[in-house]
Structure formats: C-alpha cells, structure tokens
Amino acid sequence: MKMATVHQHDSNGYYLGETDDYGGAIPQNCVSVAPTVQDGFIPRWNGKTWDQVESHKGKKGYVDGMPHEIKEHGPYPDGWSAEPPPPTKFQQIQQVQSGYRSALNSLISAYNAAVMLGDTDDAAVIKEEYAEVLGQMQAEIAAITG
Secondary structure, three states: OOOEEEEEEEOEEEEEEEEEOOOOOOOEEOOOOOOOOOOOEEEEOOOEEEEEEOOOOOEEEEEEEEEEOOOEOOOOOOOEOOOOOOOOHHHHHHHHHHHHHHHHHHHHHHHHHHHHOOHHHHHHHHHHHHHHHHHHHHHHHHHHOO
C-alpha cells in the first residue's frame, strides 16, 4: 500500500513540513494540500487554503538602535534595521581616545625612564612628542563635538 504525503502545521497553522499518512484518518494538524514555499514567507493554513505570511524569524538586527532578534513570524518590526546604528558622539570620542592611548602611554613610560636616568634632553623631546600627540587627539575630539 502506497503511503500518502500530508503537510503538517503547528497549532497556529504555520507549516512544519511533510509527513506520511499511514492510512485511515489524516493525522492531527495535517492537510493533503501542499503549500507553496517562498523565501521570506512561511505558509500558514487558514482552515481552507495556505496563506503566505511574511517571516523573518531568527534574523538579528536593530530596532530603534537596540540589538534585536525576531522571535515570531510576520513583517519586520517598526524601527527595524539590519545595520547597526551610527556610533554616538560619546562612542566616537572613546574610539579616538582608545586609538591614542597606547601611543600616549608609551611616551609617558619613555619620559619617566628618561627622567629617572637624568637624561633631560631626551625627556624634553619626549615631552614635546607627547604634547603633539595629545594635541592631535584633542583636535579629533573637537571635530566630533563640533
């Protein structure tokens, strides 16, 4: 005896896949009508036919700038973006400071070593380099803050 293929849906009507009908009554939450499967949609049984419901379930992105994972079938939520929001001014300033931190710390260490060794000429040169790097950082921050 050839088994029939039936199409299973969950309690909300969303398509789950095919299963075999071993004869007798069709299994619960199954229909003999095959749905059309399309990218970006999930078939939903309405009691008579399959509707196509937009679905982005499982996608990760941002809603109003906050990280968000879509948990349900349906259209994108209001305020959705796949791209992260642009960094705030505060975050931009932190990035600038982070970029200069290593150079400034190295210059401080070199300056302290020169002072401890009594090399005032080298200490003076390092102090000028430090002021120049610090000035560059401050200029970048001023450009951000306007």
